Amino acid sequence: MALALTALLLAPVPACRERVTVPPGAPTPWPAASARRWTWQWQLAGPVDVSVDADVFLLDPVRTTSAETAALRARGRRLVCQVRVGTYAAGDADATRFPAALRGAAVPGRPGSRFLDLRRWDALAPVLADRFRLCRGKGFGAVALDDADGYRHRSGFPLGFDEQLLFNRRLAGLARRLDLSPGLVDDVAQVAALAPDFDFAVNQECVRRRECAKLLPFVDADKPVFHVEYTGDRAASCVTATGYGFASIRKDRALDAWREPCPLP
Template identity: 45%
Template sequence: MRRLVVAALCLAVLAGCADSSAEPPPRTTAPAGDRWSPQQGAPWQWQLRGDLDLDVDVPVYDVDGQTTSAEQVAELHEKGRHVICYVSVGTYEDFRPDKDRFPADVLGKQLEDWSDERWLDIRRWDQLEPILAARFDQCRDKGFDAIEPDNVDAYANDSGFGLTADDQLTFNRRIADLAHARGLSVALKNDLDQVAALEPDFDFAVNEECMRYSECDELEPFLRAGKAVLHVEYELDPKDFCAEARKLGMSSMRKPLDLGPDRQPC
């Protein structure tokens, strides 16, 4: 979901947090040629709420990793679709079955507009990596082709922690490594200020409302590299953004904010 950026970022470092300057673990990734990634400009469906509509005639689906069954993923594959696994990696969600695995000291402030989520202290990789690895294992074991990790811009929000841009870069690259080690491609979700730095680490991008906020030029590193940008608008009429989206090579549509099955593709 789109997260509002706050003007002032907290700069205090909380006592007891892991050292964010520590070297990340060695990378053990599957070769890029062995991973599926969406084709630039390919139409897609993004559904995170409601009964899953398996009959949308598009080559790419992006669905919730926990609520979508292995049987549904297999059915989509039988229909010729590739399937992306949505996982929130930067927030605690109080409705997930693994919610009790998160220690209290990694939970930060509630997200604006999302009362059932709290920011995570992304510096605490020692605590978060086993939980997120288990979620990514579930995506792999259900047969998903890729992962959409959400909420990877905590440093630019009022998280309750003294997170820096470098903290976020380290965390996001670790997330990409987790996906690649399981043979899955991975999307960079929003986090537009770090696109240029992170494009080499990610296989495609997912973006919300770059047309509405005149931010689509920030995604050019992905587009120039021939990588897909899966894009949605919530407020704009398709006639007001589709022509430009097609010109840029993005995969664009309008969706309801609740990300139910309805869609208005470009």
């Protein structure tokens, strides 16, 4: 019986997906009727595999070429760019635009990266706006805000819950003004407060961390949650994630083209 159940869970299921061509310059729409039916791909390393059968692609806007985004848009894919908003990386093309006073403690496990003083909206907004414009110029219709939880780390600045909340809401508003649909990456502790401000969520390992229920404000509002697990029993994590209404995949931490999607419910 257990083997039969596992085979059933891992079998591919035809997707009832809504194909909508988003015109250039328009933010990506997320129809409520499709909130639990999306399939997705997250690729930040290697040449973008445009042949992957997924509705939504989360990509690096710097590495991804305009030709790749054009090829994906021609296939009716929704494109989301991932932008780091709360950290600085020495190798970034715009690194010199972040004054030394805005750079705080080192980000653990990421050499050359430092947390930013998100209280300095006046200094950060112009740089982040240009990062968003890069996304828009390459044909992305949505932006996923990464490193948006500096207040939970030893950032080198006295950042609190409220400062982070204000910063993230400002970012969501900035994205909308630039015709991008805003999405929240992780920052699970603030989901209840931020779900009204964002159109979708991206989450890593809520099954392993036992915190998937905290993402329900998005699901309850018919907004998609794009979820990934890297380890653990795939069948069990698929049951949990799809049970919550998430679009779930298994990936390597390198986030190359390989993926194993969970079957749709």
